[in-house]
Amino acid sequence: MVVPAVEAELxxxxxxxxxxxxxxxxxxCILSTALDLLERGLDVHVVVDACSSRSQVDRLVALGRLRQSGAxxxxxxxxxxxxxxxxxxxRFRQVQQLIKEPAPDSGLLGLLGGPGVLPGEQ
Incomplete structure (x- = not known):
């Protein structure tokens, strides 16, 4: 979803x-935007624990497609x-203090079947 305002920024x-x-x-939103940016030749990095969906299934399938598409x-x-x-x-020490506490479980690992496993991967 590279809308005109985003296109202008690019x-x-x-x-x-x-x-x-x-x-x-x-x-x-994330999937459409990523696909548009990939099509323009940009490297796209998706921050999975900062992306959500109304359903976890939609989120996981979208993340799988994003990976397959090159994100x-x-x-x-x-x-x-x-x-x-x-x-x-x-600022390393400052940032280290911010990330010192483990983040709450995002629900990704249990639904993915373990670390590094997305739908369609073995």
Whole structure:
């Protein structure tokens, strides 16, 4: 769902290579937006624990399709740490305090059958 306002932002950033997505209705908004961005040649990173749907089935099927389509699936903690790069970052200690406590269960692992398993994967 690359609407005109998003299209304008993309044109304003000709060197843009990657996009991070999170939001609601994974099976609609996130999926459509990701597919549009992938079609434009961008790397799309979907923050799975920051995406929701009205039903867990819709969410899981959409995440599977996103992965099959070439989107990178990640978690918020992993993404934050990748953006910092390493412990030498001046704000590493601050961020470490924010992610120190384990996040509440997002419901993904139990429904996925374990770590790293999405629908259709063996």
């Amino acid at each position: 044109r304003a950033r000709p060197g843009l290579a990657s996009v991070l997505l999170c939001g609601i209705e994974t099976q609609a 990178f699936l990640t978690t918020s903690e992993s993404l934050i740490l990748q953006l910092l790069r390493d412990a030498a970052h001046p």
